[in-house]
Amino acid sequence: MEPRSREGTRRRILDAACRLFAEHGYDEVTMRMLGAAANANIALSPREETVSRLTQVFRACLS
Structure with missing residues (x-):
């Protein structure tokens, strides 16, 4: 099994x-x-960090 690349994981997460x-919309x-x-x-991370990460990914989807 081939190891996953960091960029491949990033792409899967963004997609x-x-x-x-x-x-579902941002809030869901x-x-x-x-x-x-x-x-x-x-x-898992603290709620504030999770919201920040989701916001960053959401912004990336919009660009």
């Missing part, structure tokens, strides 16, 4: 995020949903 935001998407959809292990 999954854009799909989830389009389907969680880091847990995003990790599952991207088949990525996203570590």
